Structure formats: C-alpha cells, structure tokens
Amino acid sequence: MARRRTGPTDAVRELVYQRDGGRCVRCGSVDRLTVHHRVNRGMGGAREQWINQPPNLLLVCTTCNLWFEDNPRDSYAAGWKVRRPQLPNEVRVLYPGGGLYWLTQDGALSMGVEAGR
Structure with missing residues (x-):
C-alpha cells in the first residue's frame, strides 16, 4: 500500500526554495536543506489546508531545523x-x-504593515 503524501506539493516546495533564495533562512547555509513547517503538522500530517502552504514553510538546513526544536x-x-x-x-x-x-x-516576502497582505 502506498503511503499518503502529507507534505507540500513540488510546486509549493519550489516557491519556498525561490522565495528563500536557496539558502537556510537562519544561517544562510546552502547544504542539507529541508522544508520546515512553522506550525507543526503533528503526527501523520494535518488536515488544515494552510499547513503545507508558503506562509507556513521555510527553507532551512537540517542543523537549524534541529536548533529550532532545542531553542x-x-x-x-x-x-x-x-x-x-x-x-x-x-x-x-x-x-x-x-x-x-x-x-x-x-510565495513572496512582504514588509507590509498587515499580516500577509
């Protein structure tokens, strides 16, 4: 039986990669990058539509991804x-x-005054 995909689509991953410049948003590394969920998905994923969308995702290296959990x-x-x-x-x-x-x-960055607008 095939596993159900619970992460972002390839198109969303590409948006996040482009938005974050192919670098970790914390340390700037270009090595061992992964997509990080700002709001945790929970066990087995989550049903909320926004969980795998660009505002909830960051490109980070695996070292910083672990750092987030420790700090x-x-x-x-x-x-x-x-x-x-x-x-x-x-x-x-x-x-x-x-x-x-x-x-x-x-999938863009905004310095606007209101949230995500």
Missing part, C-alpha cells in the same frame, strides 16, 4: 516557529540581515 523561545520570537492557534500569515519571520517579513500565499 523554542528564540525560534518563536523570530517567527521560525508559530504556536497554535496563531496562523503563520499572522507572524512575521526574521530573515538573515535582520529583516522581518510577512510570508504571502503566493
């Missing part, structure tokens, strides 16, 4: 992780160089 306070403060019941488009993300950005549904 939750800093990770939440920087927007690399988001606590439920907040939605990822309501929390800005810190990018290298100190910029805080909203992540939009179309």
Whole structure:
C-alpha cells in the first residue's frame, strides 16, 4: 500500500526554495536543506489546508531545523516557529540581515504593515 503524501506539493516546495533564495533562512547555509513547517503538522500530517502552504514553510538546513526544536523561545520570537492557534500569515519571520517579513500565499516576502497582505 502506498503511503499518503502529507507534505507540500513540488510546486509549493519550489516557491519556498525561490522565495528563500536557496539558502537556510537562519544561517544562510546552502547544504542539507529541508522544508520546515512553522506550525507543526503533528503526527501523520494535518488536515488544515494552510499547513503545507508558503506562509507556513521555510527553507532551512537540517542543523537549524534541529536548533529550532532545542531553542523554542528564540525560534518563536523570530517567527521560525508559530504556536497554535496563531496562523503563520499572522507572524512575521526574521530573515538573515535582520529583516522581518510577512510570508504571502503566493510565495513572496512582504514588509507590509498587515499580516500577509
């Protein structure tokens, strides 16, 4: 029996890769990259449509992905992780160089004043 795919589509992965410049959003590494869910999916995935969409996803290296779990306070403060019941488009993300950005549904970065708009 085939496993059900619970992650983002290839098209969404490509949007995230392009948006984040092919680099880890925390350290800038180009090695061992993975797509990180800001709001955790939970066991076996999640049913919410937004869970695998660009505002909830970041490109990170595997080292930083583990760092997020070991340093939750800093990770939440920087927007690399988001606590439920907040939605990822309501929390800005810190990018290298100190910029805080909203992540939009179309896979872009926005410095606008309102969440994801």
